[in-house]
Amino acid sequence: MLTIQPLRWGKPYNSLDTFDVIHFDTGEPIAKIGQVTGGMVQLDMRRADQARKALRKFSCEDLIQKCQKAAQLFEHEPLSVGDGIQTVSDFIYQQSASTGLPEHMCQSNMKKNCFVLSNMAKILDCLTRGLPLDVYTRGYGEENRGVTVSYQCQAPVLGAVLPNNSPGVHTLWLPAVPLQVGLVLKPGSQEPWTPYRMISAFIAAGIPAEAFCLYPGGHDVGSTIMSKCERSMIFGSAQTVQQYSGNPRVQAHGPGFSKILIGDDVVDRWEDYLDMMVESVASNSGRGCINCSGIWASRHTKKIAEAIAAKIGPMEALPPQDPNAQLAAFTNKQMATGTWSMIQQDLAESGVTDMTASYGPRLVEQERCAYLRPMVLHADSPSRGVASKEYMFPFVSVVECPQKDMIKSIGQTLIGTALTADPSWIDDLTNAVNIDRLNIGAVATNRLNWLQPHEGNLTEFLFRNRAYQFAS
Amino acid sequence: MTATSPAWLANPTDVSEAKKKLDQHTYETVQWHFHESTGSPFWLGKKAELGFDPLKEIKTFDDLKKFPMFEDEWLRGGPVERWIPKGLAGKPTYVFETGGTTGIPKSRVVIDDFRIDYELFSHTLPDQYFPKGANWLMLGPSGPRRLRLAVEHLCQYRGGICFCIDLDPRWVIKLIKKGWMEHLEEYKKHCIDQAITILTANHNIKCMFATPKLLESLAMGLAEKGTTLRECGITGIFSGGTEFTPQWTRFCVEELLEGLPEQSGVYMTPTYGNTLMGLACSRPITDEDNYTIAYYAPEPRAVVEIVDFEDSNKIVPYGQTGRVKLYTMTKEFFVPGFLERDEGEREMPYSKYPWDGVSGVRPYRGFASSTTVGVY
Numbered sequence: 123m124l125t126i127q128p129l130r131w132g133k134p135y136n137s138l139d140t141f142d143v144i145h146f147d148t149g150e151p152i153a154k155i156g157q158v159t160g161g162m163v164q165l166d167m168r169r170a171d172q173a174r175k176a177l178r179k180f181s182c183e184d185l186i187q188k189c190q191k192a193a194q195l196f197e198h199e200p201l202s203v204g205d206g207i208q209t210v211s212d213f214i215y216q217q218s219a220s221t222g223l224p225e226h227m228c229q230s231n232m233k234k235n236c237f238v239l240s241n242m243a244k245i246l247d248c249l250t251r252g253l254p255l256d257v258y259t260r261g262y263g264e265e266n267r268g269v270t271v272s273y274q275c276q277a278p279v280l281g282a283v284l285p286n287n288s289p290g291v292h293t294l295w296l297p298a299v300p301l302q303v304g305l306v307l308k309p310g311s312q313e314p315w316t317p318y319r320m321i322s323a324f325i326a327a328g329i330p331a332e333a334f335c336l337y338p339g340g341h342d343v344g345s346t347i348m349s350k351c352e353r354s355m356i357f358g359s360a361q362t363v364q365q366y367s368g369n370p371r372v373q374a375h376g377p378g379f380s381k382i383l384i385g386d387d388v389v390d391r392w393e394d395y396l397d398m399m400v401e402s403v404a405s406n407s408g409r410g411c412i413n414c415s416g417i418w419a420s421r422h423t424k425k426i427a428e429a430i431a432a433k434i435g436p437m438e439a440l441p442p443q444d445p446n447a448q449l450a451a452f453t454n455k456q457m458a459t460g461t462w463s464m465i466q467q468d469l470a471e472s473g474v475t476d477m478t479a480s481y482g483p484r485l486v487e488q489e490r491c492a493y494l495r496p497m498v499l500h501a502d503s504p505s506r507g508v509a510s511k512e513y514m515f516p517f518v519s520v521v522e523c524p525q526k527d528m529i530k531s532i533g534q535t536l537i538g539t540a541l542t543a544d545p546s547w548i549d550d551l552t553n554a555v556n557i558d559r560l561n562i563g564a565v566a567t568n569r570l571n572w573l574q575p576h577e578g579n580l581t582e583f584l585f586r587n588r589a590y591q592f593a594s
Numbered sequence: 595m596t597a598t599s600p601a602w603l604a605n606p607t608d609v610s611e612a613k614k615k616l617d618q619h620t621y622e623t624v625q626w627h628f629h630e631s632t633g634s635p636f637w638l639g640k641k642a643e644l645g646f647d648p649l650k651e652i653k654t655f656d657d658l659k660k661f662p663m664f665e666d667e668w669l670r671g672g673p674v675e676r677w678i679p680k681g682l683a684g685k686p687t688y689v690f691e692t693g694g695t696t697g698i699p700k701s702r703v704v705i706d707d708f709r710i711d712y713e714l715f716s717h718t719l720p721d722q723y724f725p726k727g728a729n730w731l732m733l734g735p736s737g738p739r740r741l742r743l744a745v746e747h748l749c750q751y752r753g754g755i756c757f758c759i760d761l762d763p764r765w766v767i768k769l770i771k772k773g774w775m776e777h778l779e780e781y782k783k784h785c786i787d788q789a790i791t792i793l794t795a796n797h798n799i800k801c802m803f804a805t806p807k808l809l810e811s812l813a814m815g816l817a818e819k820g821t822t823l824r825e826c827g828i829t830g831i832f833s834g835g836t837e838f839t840p841q842w843t844r845f846c847v848e849e850l851l852e853g854l855p856e857q858s859g860v861y862m863t864p865t866y867g868n869t870l871m872g873l874a875c876s877r878p879i880t881d882e883d884n885y886t887i888a889y890y891a892p893e894p895r896a897v898v899e900i901v902d903f904e905d906s907n908k909i910v911p912y913g914q915t916g917r918v919k920l921y922t923m924t925k926e927f928f929v930p931g932f933l934e935r936d937e938g939e940r941e942m943p944y945s946k947y948p949w950d951g952v953s954g955v956r957p958y959r960g961f962a963s964s965t966t967v968g969v970y
Binding site for chain 2: 137
């Protein structure tokens with residue numbers, strides 16, 4: 123069995139406290155993970171400046187090249203992880219076994235991370251709006267129009283408290299490295315695999331190990347990272363997002379409440395968009411904040427719900443190795459049963475209909491885990507509680523709502539796909555501050571263009587644009 | 595002793611002698627607590643419910659298993675005088691409390707026990723690191739706690755003066771239960787600020803008591819000011835009050851105290867204790883022993899057993915896990931078996947303390963999820 127130890131500025135630390143990562147279905151241990159404490163993190167953070175110093179020995183362009191090499195290593199080569207060598211198939215097996223995600227989805231997430239790493243030059247070009255990258259290294263420089271600009275780095279390291287169950291989110295912290303900002307990561311207890319393999323790939327590609335800390339541990343580790351890193355990101359619940367709201371040091375990522383809004387001008391042709399809607403709801407087992415949890419239209423909503431239910435309602439819980447598996451297991455059974463209870467409450471409200479009821483039982487309990495099969499609920503009004511719900515499996519509410527009331531009724535929406543060609547409504551949608559990413563036209567909510575900032579621009583988070591003058 | 599036995603293992607003769615001493619002490623203690631002329635109203639009252647005569651039937655330590663398990667609920671409420679043995683009536687008496695965040699705390703009356711326990715403990719401290727005459731800092735709970743007076747007495751017994759802070763653990767527990775984490779952080783900072791003020795005020799403080807969490811916070815607070823416990827002149831630390839793990843101990847020794855005593859000049863001794871029992875000392879911590887913390891009760895005044903989770907009269911084999919069972923047998927207080935809220939592994943007798951010990955002490959799994967532990 124693999125033993126994986128914390129990494130403190132690139133050096134493995136043989137912790138006496140270990141945590142077993144277990145197979146969600148068999149209960150067999152997959153790896154032992156050494157744990158740190160908040161105190162250790164706090165002490166280490168006194169040396170955080172060294173991480174940026176080590177990275178600044180390389181130009182941003184050098185680091186971008188190394189990222190490309192790391193992408194190749196991450197996706198294709200055996201890498202040193204803990205006290206063993208991890209092949210690509212080991213990685214996919216391990217990630218699937220601890221998170222409950224089907225193996226082919228683990229592979230897709232791996233590709234997504236590699237895409238971002240491989241295209242780092244383009245991504246940074248977009249995030250920085252084409253500024254020469256040495257502006258970020260030196261802290262000042264000249265724009266191509268001959269004006270002095272300054273971007274001052276606000277933190278030598280980016281801290282991140284990573285989630286347990288969504289291997290796709292790791293793309294968000296990757297661009298810190300070529301911007302010469304070190305990484306202090308707390309891997310999720312069930313998903314240490316991506317951060318460990320990625321850091322191993324970075325180091326194997328020639329990026330200095332002293333730029334990285336990997337801190338598996340308890341809640342105190344997360345809170346210490348958040349309090350001691352000048353800039354950090356956290357993945358959590360709506361409450362977590364609320365807790366850090368307005369805190370300039372923290373980028374909090376929570377539920378997306380992503381939606382598809384169908385305009386009156388196209389709603390009679392809703393069938394043309396059915397596959398896009400199904401993909402938005404069910405891709406990656408509906409786990410992500412970018413999955414669609416609400417489809418809003420002024421009419422045909424029952425028919426839309428029925429059609430989506432017919433596509434995803436029959437999905438079965440299949441073994442993770444099955445290439446047709448579309449559903450991830452809830453590795454914590456109580457989470458599935460708790461979610462099921464909440465949905466029962468949603469359904470108790472009048473005007474809410476379960477459109478997947480005829481496709482068999484939804485809650486599938488197994489010995490050590492459980493599955494929730496896809497659900498499509500119809501709500502006859504935006505005032506129904508379910509209209510603002512998001513759950514960790516393919517779940518969508520199809521909500522009947524007049525177009526004129528949609529923007530004010532949808533609430534906070536990470537990704538809004540608007541199916542319309544109505545210029546006036548497009549203008550209203552463009553100005554709606556409750557929609558973060560806006561897609562106009564048939565773009566599935568899960569299809570992100572990585573050349574656009576996602577939930578805040580990382581360069582703006584890590585660097586401060588300020589005045590910088592030379593005596594004339 | 596076999597070839598694979600650890601060097602610290604007690605020899606069988608010492609173990610046997612200690613057992614004889616324990617049996618004799620048990621007999622004398624029971625005679626005292628159950629004799630009409632010397633016993634406490636509480637135990638004399640209980641005697642009628644026992645169904646046996648302790649004066650006649652308790653001759654050895656193992657005979658204590660005839661008693662029902664001690665219930666700490668008996669300690670709640672008054673009159674506390676019922677616990678004072680007649681043989682000690684009229685002596686100046688303290689009352690120490692545990693719990694009490696909500697409701698009535700558990701009380702234990704004490705006359706001299708805390709002084710005796712800590713004087714015995716004093717003799718286990720190495721003078722090199724706990725110099726006689728040095729002043730102390732007490733970085734632990736204040737209020738109606740045994741620990742506060744006991745540490746002060748320990749310091750005075752060793753010829754020093756003890757500096758204390760204000761720390762109300764009941765308020766800390768309330769803050770946690772209310773989820774007022776910012777207030778909790780501020781309160782912790784308030785406590786640490788008091789300690790740093792004392793340490794940096796030329797009081798010649800060389801020794802201190804601290805709970806593990808407060809010790810860590812103090813070291814961090816000093817680090818933020820660019821100094822360390824060693825640089826502040828601390829050479830000896832007696833720590834206890836909350837759970838120690840080997841990993842935390844290693845972190846403390848290697849990183850907060852800057853190495854084992856022979857390198858850093860700072861010695862830290864973990865202890866395990868409570869108001870009911872007194873204070874159990876630990877075997878010296880070593881890196882070869884993977885920073886195992888093994889505690890040994892101050893026999894014969896107190897005894898620790900590791901018993902089966904299902905049968906509290908059955909001791910588990912060495913190295914096996916069980917629940918911590920305590921006995922207290924002093925002239926002031928008699929506890930013929932009490933199941934602690936902790937579990938751990940049974941340890942073999944140590945040369946300096948030739949009786950069973952316990953390692954890996956942590957909250958008992960049956961209570962762990964419902965208990966607020968390690969609050970200060």
